Amino acid sequence: MALRINYNQASLSAQRSLGSTQGQFASAIERLSSGLRINRASDDSAGLAVSEKLKNQIRGLNQAQRNAQDAVSLLQTAEGALNETHSLLARMRELAVQSANDTLSNNDRAHLQNEVNQLVSEIDRIAASTQYNKIALLNKDSAVTLHNSGDALQFHIGANTNLVSGAASTSSGDNALQFSIGAARSQDLGDVKLLSELGVTGSIEKTFTVGGSTIKYNPSVDTVFDVRDAINDESFTSGVTASVTGGQLVLASNAAFTITGDTGNLVSALGLPASGAPGSISGSSTVADVTGSTGSFYIDDNIGMPATVNYSGTMTLDALASAMQAALNATTETMATVTVVGGAFQFQNVLSNNVILDPATPTEFGITSPLSMGTTTASTMVTIRNTASSSTLTGVTSISSSTDGTLDVASQTSANASISLLDAAIEDVSTSRGQIGSMQNRLESVINSLGVASENTAAANSRIRDADVAQAVSEMTRTQILQQATMAVLAQANQSPQSVLQL
Structure with a gap:
């Protein structure tokens, strides 16, 4: 064969093999040191894309699991408050039964009434103060939060968006649960019907105008008492106040006023007139x-x-x-x-x-x-008090709507009526607690299923992205031996041109 000095093919071939072996050795070392099979996109571009999606899915599932746990905590807070409300109602019922017995004098019943009044006030205080992260849970009329009792809370318990393509709202997907906690103020408990049960249709917010002020209501969650409160909240602007008296919603003002612009059918369903009518003076007028x-x-x-x-x-x-x-x-x-x-x-x-x-x-x-x-x-007194009254309604008797705004046990007759009213109030709280308990059990199942999903997704990601340590060690050993052999061969190849000196 020909002898050449300027070109050593054997050496160059050995160098090329050595470079390749060193690259493979470095790759094996990187996989062993990081524990990952895919450290960069060049390792496996398709595998990297799949792995990144799985990794984000795992993090989403873990956060969804924490979301569900937080939702359980929120429900436990509400249920704990309702438990105390149940106890207060039980005590009030006990007092009503005691007052219905004719062994008591009217003075004795007055003492029972005092305790009942305090217990009603405590129910309202519990409803007003029960919050989770400044979210009012049992009180519709709250200034501390955008969420009030009766509003649907959305618990996001999935790793992905809940908005289905083309859907009108975020409540249409499978990644969230909606849940409403019923209000537990004294005005919400007893023989109290929702507006929808009084013939007012619709399940979204509606409005009407009283004295120039816009009043909002939702037939599916509000009662006549909520409409009363909404009108009174605007009384400074409209000059119109509202009360629930004798089964009627009564609007009153010192000036003439109109009731217009109902986007639903509340005005017609409750039988409210289009305007207030001036009253007449008598000795019973105030x-x-x-x-x-x-x-x-x-x-x-x-x-x-x-x-x-x-x-x-x-x-x-x-x-x-x-x-x-x-x-x-x-x-x-x-x-x-x-x-x-x-x-x-x-x-x-x-x-x-x-x-x-x-x-x-x-x-x-x-x-x-x-x-x-x-x-x-004297000159005849002329009232400037204008009133508008609804029809006589059913389902507008709460434990705070009786005599003097409280449950009445001051007489035997009223005490007997109060027993039935308290039974209805206790049933209201039992229904709310039952709904909360059912949702809590569902969330416990959600937490378990999310844990399993996260575990399986993490396993799938590991199979794609994590290094097989045994294989990586074998590869490192192979390339290490190859490097040593190549180095020895390269040394021989580099010496071969010296043979021309013998000529």
């Missing part, structure tokens, strides 16, 4: 129906000491007449009388022209001072 004033004046006969008369908005006109009668009796005008007749104060048997009312009473009372002798009839 001072607030005539004037917004609260104050006092005195009656003076210019002989003895003047007698003071105090009045407030909640006082009836008959009660104000009685207060003026007591003041007259404290003067020399003991024969004089004062009553409400035909919507006006009427003074009779006044013995002198010296009886004055000072300072002057509100002009709405229509009384001229001093009084005339004999019989004096």
Whole structure:
């Protein structure tokens, strides 16, 4: 064969083999040191793409599992509060049964009523203060959160988006659960129906306008009491207040007002008129129906000491007449009388022209001072109180809507009625707790299934991305031996051109 000095093919071949072997050895070392078969895209581009998707899926499943655990914690918080509400209702029912027994006097029942009032207030306090991460759980009327009781909470328990392509909302997929916790204020418990049960249709938010203010309602979660509260929240703007009295939703204002623009059918379903109608004055009307004033004046006969008369908005006109009668009796005008007749104060048997009312009473009372002798009839009082009342409704009796806004056990008859009302309230809380318990059990199953899914997905990712240590060690040993052999051969190849010197 030919002898050459400038070109050593054997050496170059050995160098090429050595470079390749060193690359394979470095790859084996990298896999052993990282534990991964795929360290860069060049190792397995398709495998890397699949592995990255699986890795993100694993992290999503793990977070979804934590989401479900947080949801369980939220439900446990709500259920714990309802447990105490159950205890309070049981005590109230016990007091109602006790009050229904005729071995008690009315004074004894008054003491029971005091305790019942405190327990009702405690139920409202629990509902207002029960929160999870500043999310109100049992109180619809809360300023601490965007979520209120009755709103659907969405528990995201999947690794992927819950929005299905083409769907209208995020509640359409399989990666989330929606759950509503019923409100547990005293006004929500008892014989209380949702608006949808009163003939108001729809399951989304609707609106109507009262006195220029927009009132929102959702027939599927709100009650008449919620509509009342919504109207009262806007009373500063609209001038219209609302109450639930005698099974009716009553709207009232000192000025004329209209009820318009209902995007649902609440106004027609509840039988509300299109506008408020002026009321008429009688002795049972209140001072607030005539004037917004609260104050006092005195009656003076210019002989003895003047007698003071105090009045407030909640006082009836008959009660104000009685207060003026007591003041007259404290003067020399003991024969004089004062009553409400035909919507006006009427003074009779006044013995002198010296009886004055000072300072002057509100002009709405229509009384001229001093009084005339004999019989004096004041100007007829005209109410500026406009009211609009719904039809008489069913399902608007809560444990806070009875006498004086509380459950009434002050008499045997009312105590017997309260027992039935409390049974309904207890059933309401039992239903809420049952729903919470069912969802909690479902979430426990979700947590288990997510754990299994995460485990299997992690195993699949490991099979694609993780290194086979035994194979990597064998590869490292092979390439290590090859390197040593190649180095020896390369040394021989580098010496072969020296043979020309023998020529």
